[in-house]
Amino acid sequence: MESIMGGVTEPNLFIRCSLKSFCQESASVLPWDSVLKDTNKAVAEAYILPNLRVVRLCQAGRPIPVLDQEFYYQCLSAVSVGLTARKKVDDEDLRQSVELYKSWRDPNVSFASSAHISSGWFQNASSQMATNASNHVVVNFYRRFQKYVKQRVGITGKERYELLRDVLAPAYAGSDERVLEFRRWIPRNAEGYINKEKPHLILPVMYRFLQFIELENYR
Structure with missing residues (x-):
């Protein structure tokens, strides 16, 4: 099915934030390609997961959560590892969607590492993703x-x-x-x-x- 909320198939989706909010000091000694790949992977998967979540809710005839920053922060948190400010997945629908999504992934492909990415980047990214998705709809x-x-x-x-x-x-x-x-x-x-x-x-x-x-x- 065509993407219901937009995301990785949409052209020209940019996350704008300052370098300081983008990463921790420890990232300055890392290859930038590594950091950028992790942020891109996190955003890509955090667009796929909510599409899956919404489709499952629509199929079940259940209410759709508000497409706000919190909604996308939870999704970013669910598809990344090492996030110190991780949001606990206490929503049963989201938890089931995460488990289903993980079952589809290649187990040999690691999740995006957020060990060297600041929580500020996740806040900025989730806010922009919420805006993009709402506009798409x-x-x-x-x-x-x-x-x-x-x-x-x-x-x-x-x-x-x-x-x-x-x-x-x-x-x-x-x-x-x-x-x-x-x-x-x-x-x-x-x-x-x-x-x-x-x-x-x-x-x-x-x-x-x-x-x-x-x-x-x-x-």
């Missing part, structure tokens, strides 16, 4: 909704535009059963628009789109 929702409607309903162009317009509008007084069905799926804010401030609420809908599209593509 919001930006790609409409595109995936368009594709879903095309494949399920079989309409494009003006007819599809008008259907999506009615679905996403704050209010709808019509009687189109397709519009009424899709409107029930949309998480809305107090003004009736799709709740872009809480992208984790949008993820189950996107999962529904991607699951249907994938099944259709294999027919």
Whole structure:
């Protein structure tokens, strides 16, 4: 299935932080390639793990956690070793996702070492990852909704535009059963628009789109 939250498949994802916050003093005597490989590996795996976690929650019909810094810090912590400020995995869904993810990894490939990377880097990285994931969900929702409607309903162009317009509008007084069905799926804010401030609420809908599209593509 296509990545539901973005991550390693997305181009131009950068973590910006100062050199001082990037590593501990002990890292200054290490080959920089080693330090950079560990940070890149940690970020890559910390994008894969939450995608797995969210898909499992969607499959089980369980609530999706808020996509905040804490969410991604837990994931970074779970896929790295040597982190002094490691977050304890006390969430059962996360723990099961971590165990499943580890079972898929090549046991001969080591996890990223954080022994020479400061906790400040993990804070900065997890904050940026949360922003990237939230933006990905919001930006790609409409595109995936368009594709879903095309494949399920079989309409494009003006007819599809008008259907999506009615679905996403704050209010709808019509009687189109397709519009009424899709409107029930949309998480809305107090003004009736799709709740872009809480992208984790949008993820189950996107999962529904991607699951249907994938099944259709294999027919």
